[in-house]
Amino acid sequence: MAKIEGSRVLVTGGSSGIGRATCIELAKRGAILALTARRLKTLRKVSDEIKDAFPDVQAPLLIPCDVSDREDAIKLVKKCVDHLGGIDILINNAGIGVYGKAEMTALDDFRSVMEVNFFGSVNLILEVLPHMKKTGGGLIINIASVAAMHGVPYMGAYCASKAALVALSQSLRAELATSGISIMIVYPGYTQTNFFRVEKKVGGARRPAGRYVPAKKVARSIVNAIENERQDLVLTLEGKALKFSKVFIPWLAEGAMQRIAYKLADKKEV
Template sequence: MPPLHQQVVLITGASSGIGAALAQLLADRHRGIRLVLAARTVAKLDSVAAACRDRGADVLVVPTDMTETAQVQALAQQTLDHFGRVDGLVNNAGYGQMGPVELIPVAAVRQQLEVNVVSVLTLTQALLPAMRHQGGGRIINLSSVAGQVAFPFSGVYNASKFALEGVSDALRMEVAPFGIGVSLIEPGPVKTEFFTVARTTSEAAIANPQDSVYHPALAQLDQVAQQFLDQAWSVDRVAEVIHQALGDRHPKPRYVAADYGSLLLFCLKTLPTAWVDGLWKKVYGLGLLQPTATKKD
């Protein structure tokens, strides 16, 4: 692998949040680096690109809707046509939604998996032949601690990240013989628009949540989100972890980006399930939910 300042790095979801922070960090630290920035919002994407160019980066902007397979494949082709190679792929685009598994419509489930899993597979598959041909590369997939443990009212989001983790683990073993590294980044709460988007997405998808049997607990979600945000990392701090994963000579399979994240995950995965369930019951107000009475004939 060439040094980072000689690499071509493609970042999806680059118009804001972690993706934008990473692009500007790479441009700052590695003058002359070649960046491919992809996202849907053209104006924001152009703004990030301008900031990176001011720092000495060579930037290609490719507006892309990650739910459109043809656009994702075109992103890969435009990258190779323009720069002739790709050394680092950062699959950062994604979003979350919150709500009871029972109430999230199947169409919203498909959309979640399309963006968080299928688009990652599509872009990765399109770029792997070029990485193999050039003798190596690095693939960084943005997961979450929610890819390791499940949380109430995050089941569909959990499903997308659990799937991404499984695919990434298999892919890591499959492409290692070709000099291609695959790593997962597992942030905890991050100071982005994640929770706002998650609530907005869920409110649009779930009809009349106030009439639901889950409403007493759902009404507390904003309070729960604030508790998590009090411990949240900045996007710059998460970008530093991704930068490390791109530059490590021997990349780790997973990089946890959360305070005491590794210890927390260890505890949540090894403590008795009943204890963990009890913890989340208290945090998410599940004790407020009442069984539905049934009538006897």
């Protein structure tokens, strides 16, 4: 069982949603936190919440950073290592979405989602790995999505970015197998966060009503998975069903995607 108390954890996208809830859960279990996101003001709010709720835990280190900016990412990791003496766990959680028909998604929107969700994680992995290698251990957690398992209608750019992150994680896992550094992939399903308010809507479809899991529940599962040294964490019943059907009854998954595409299509556009 891995120990969280005293571990130095860098969380990207720590100011909101799953990242914020994970930081609170980690603080509860005694982790030493470094939080990052672009907006310092929102990071401060989370930090104040943590300090109020857990006065005995070391105050979080707050470093504003755009993970898609290489120079920002280099400075972020350097500051973390300078202040905390190292990084034991990196949680690549910062992410954005684009929703709507792939044919209505501009090339720049495809690029921006890849820049944050994929290259943002790559930026940090490349910076953190040498430090973890020096100490001979560490854990990198990449927050993917159930949408990384199969292309979901109207989420093409997003699915591609998360599938790329999963593939990279699996390559790294094999390459680092004897290094003492572990890679965990998390596949959250629909979660109640600001994500859907912030995502760019390009048109052609509506969002499903769906059941949304509280971010706190997702955070608890992630932190339990760290303690239990899990490699993969698939969340929600829909996520588990998709994983199963994709392998054992692939035609069912394909059929379901086509039905979803038809149901959610903006009928004016069809």
